[in-house]
Amino acid sequence: MTDAAAQSTPVAILGSGLCIPDEDVARALGFADAGVDASILSPMLRRRTSNATRVAITAAGRAVAAAGCNPGLPAIFVSAVGEMQVTDKLCRSITRQEFPLSPTLFHNSVHNTAAGYWSMATGSMASMQAMGALDDGFALGLLEAWCQLQTVTERVLLVVFDETMPLHLLPDYAWKTCAFALVLDRDSRDRPLLHQPFQPAVTDPDLPVTEFPARNPAMACLPLFQALRQVGGAKQQVVLSSGTRPWLVEMVMP
Amino acid sequence: MTQLPPLPITACSVASACGLGTRSLYAALLDGKHRLHPPRLFDIDFPAWCGEVADEHLPALRPSLQEFSTRNARIALAAINHPDDGLRNALEQAIERYGAHRVGVVLGTSTSGIYETENAYAFLEAHGHVPASYNLPGQHIWVATARFLKSELGLEGPCYVISTACSSSSKALASAQRLIATGVCDAVLTGGVDSLCRLTLYGFKSLDIMSEQPCAPLDQHRNGISLGEGAGLLLLEKPHDAFSDCVHLLGCGESSDAHHMSAPHPEGKGAVIAMREALTQASIRATDIDYVNLHATGTVLNDRVEMLAMGQVFDPDVHCSGTKGLTGHTLGAAGGIETIITWLSLRHGFRPGTCNLKQVDAAFHCNIQRDSETDVPVAITMNNNFGFGGNNTSVILGWNHD
Numbered sequence A: 001m002t003d004a005a006a007q008s009t010p011v012a013i014l015g016s017g018l019c020i021p022d023e024d025v026a027r028a029l030g031f032a033d034a035g036v037d038a039s040i041l042s043p044m045l046r047r048r049t050s051n052a053t054r055v056a057i058t059a060a061g062r063a064v065a066a067a068g069c070n071p072g073l074p075a076i077f078v079s080a081v082g083e084m085q086v087t088d089k090l091c092r093s094i095t096r097q098e099f100p101l102s103p104t105l106f107h108n109s110v111h112n113t114a115a116g117y118w119s120m121a122t123g124s125m126a127s128m129q130a131m132g133a134l135d136d137g138f139a140l141g142l143l144e145a146w147c148q149l150q151t152v153t154e155r156v157l158l159v160v161f162d163e164t165m166p167l168h169l170l171p172d173y174a175w176k177t178c179a180f181a182l183v184l185d186r187d188s189r190d191r192p193l194l195h196q197p198f199q200p201a202v203t204d205p206d207l208p209v210t211e212f213p214a215r216n217p218a219m220a221c222l223p224l225f226q227a228l229r230q231v232g233g234a235k236q237q238v239v240l241s242s243g244t245r246p247w248l249v250e251m252v253m254p
Numbered sequence B: 001m002t003q004l005p006p007l008p009i010t011a012c013s014v015a016s017a018c019g020l021g022t023r024s025l026y027a028a029l030l031d032g033k034h035r036l037h038p039p040r041l042f043d044i045d046f047p048a049w050c051g052e053v054a055d056e057h058l059p060a061l062r063p064s065l066q067e068f069s070t071r072n073a074r075i076a077l078a079a080i081n082h083p084d085d086g087l088r089n090a091l092e093q094a095i096e097r098y099g100a101h102r103v104g105v106v107l108g109t110s111t112s113g114i115y116e117t118e119n120a121y122a123f124l125e126a127h128g129h130v131p132a133s134y135n136l137p138g139q140h141i142w143v144a145t146a147r148f149l150k151s152e153l154g155l156e157g158p159c160y161v162i163s164t165a166c167s168s169s170s171k172a173l174a175s176a177q178r179l180i181a182t183g184v185c186d187a188v189l190t191g192g193v194d195s196l197c198r199l200t201l202y203g204f205k206s207l208d209i210m211s212e213q214p215c216a217p218l219d220q221h222r223n224g225i226s227l228g229e230g231a232g233l234l235l236l237e238k239p240h241d242a243f244s245d246c247v248h249l250l251g252c253g254e255s256s257d258a259h260h261m262s263a264p265h266p267e268g269k270g271a272v273i274a275m276r277e278a279l280t281q282a283s284i285r286a287t288d289i290d291y292v293n294l295h296a297t298g299t300v301l302n303d304r305v306e307m308l309a310m311g312q313v314f315d316p317d318v319h320c321s322g323t324k325g326l327t328g329h330t331l332g333a334a335g336g337i338e339t340i341i342t343w344l345s346l347r348h349g350f351r352p353g354t355c356n357l358k359q360v361d362a363a364f365h366c367n368i369q370r371d372s373e374t375d376v377p378v379a380i381t382m383n384n385n386f387g388f389g390g391n392n393t394s395v396i397l398g399w400n401h402d
Helices: A023-028 A043-048 A051-067 A084-095 A103-107 A113-122 A134-151 A217-227 B021-031 B063-068 B071-081 B087-098 B114-127 B144-153 B165-181 B198-206 B269-282 B300-313 B331-348
Strands: A011-019 A075-078 A128-132 A155-162 A178-185 A235-239 A248-252 B007-016 B103-108 B159-162 B187-194 B230-237 B247-256 B291-293 B319-321 B380-387 B391-399
Touching (some): A011 A134, A043 A113, A051 A113, A051 A178, A075 A134, A084 B198, A113 A155, A113 B247, A134 A217, A155 A217, A178 A217, B007 B071, B007 B165, B063 B144, B071 B230, B087 B230, B144 B159, B165 B230, B187 B331, B247 B331, B331 B380
Parallel strands (some): B103 B159, B291 B319, B291 B380
Antiparallel strands (some): A235 A248, B247 B391
């Protein structure tokens, strides 16, 4: 661990939530609810949203409820490809010259679609970030959250999601649509604490190489969600990304 | 909380319809003639004007990085390579000064390599599969061009992309600022890049906001947008005495409208929050701002709401203009390119005009510049960018002299 990361001011996890298709995995992580529940969206907004957005918003709503906090906080939505199914429909329409395009599909194709609908659903006028870093998405989303908590906000919502890829574009990537969310707080100390995420300068030969199911970037959240199940004040390094030189974070349980 | 100190912009460069490099952009801002024409990159079935980067300006990627080959990456590389601006050289110096792992990349983009994906779909329709040369992780995925730049330049710090539609690269600046302020990085390559594609042209057409003439932001007869493409890249570094003569990033403001996916808040409430937050972060008052580069897209509604918001933050005599009539709306690159326009305003002591503006909308009460003005004192500037999803940003630059 780098000195800077070891000495960094930690942030606290106030609440977590997820939305994944495999209920057994959800139960093993301590979550009774894993299915899509986008009731935070009004019926009109729900009709307009894609599956990816509803899944992301489901996880976000659960994390905020678990944290017991007001949803009107800044949020960071992380995804490798965002609204890929919407983009797929638009690209097919363009190829077949089926014009005009659907205006709803068009504004739903931006990477910050889930962030936009979340702000409308919650009335939050705070900053909504939408970012991506493929395999490093969760790690760098957590780093972005950590930086925001040191500088511009006391509390932030982090949502990591990805949806099923059109297999004609990427045959080996059978991603299952899923989302994980955390509410992070700068000042709480009686909760699980996370230091600054870091990437070691060299490969650690003792560290097992982590690969996630079908290389789905959002599944990089699994080790941290598993570590949250443990109790007692142990310090541990949690893997945040795949590959031979993954991003890591030091976590301290209360 | 960690303070956000003023951060020096130690180099920047730009590629747009105005050519390569900040000098070409400055010359274009002074002459005020638009660089728009009907799209040449592909055919469309309706009249529209676009600001394209000339093909002869686009370098090829080196053979070992072909997996990243997109128009987007080539536009970014053109800006990196421009010799007069010296951005590549400045990055090499930053690596030498701090170490490659201390230099990050946070790039904004709205559509990434979707132009290549559209071409792959045409092939898919004809042959039943995408072409062998198509590489979704290297070309389409949001972080693709940022990863290309990381590899091309040998950077080893954090590398991610911000994609919040038309505010993408302004938000990238804010993230880069935080990475440096918190000590995670010593330097960050930031700003943004976007390339023209059919999806945005036909998409904005479906919303009925594509102008049939070169767009005329802020004009009483404005009738929509013209799209553009380009890159606006900036190198931010941690404060140092050696950089005291550089223009500094003084503050950023970010907010949401919580209103609609493609229409702004009717009273400009989110825009007001972003501008006020940027002023607070920069520890200055609205009256300290010498020039505002407006988002000013040229749609009836967007310009009206932005001016309503301006009226809530500024006195009516504030100097402002919109520059999308010159470059077209470069979407995810707009924050980078227009922040560089404010950088030029500071460097040259000039206020850009509003290209294609004939008669200012009578409802607007700010001091909108129609023509560029030179030899004027400019110490602090603001750049506004607002995007789909109600995503708002304001970026304040200035000299860091007291």
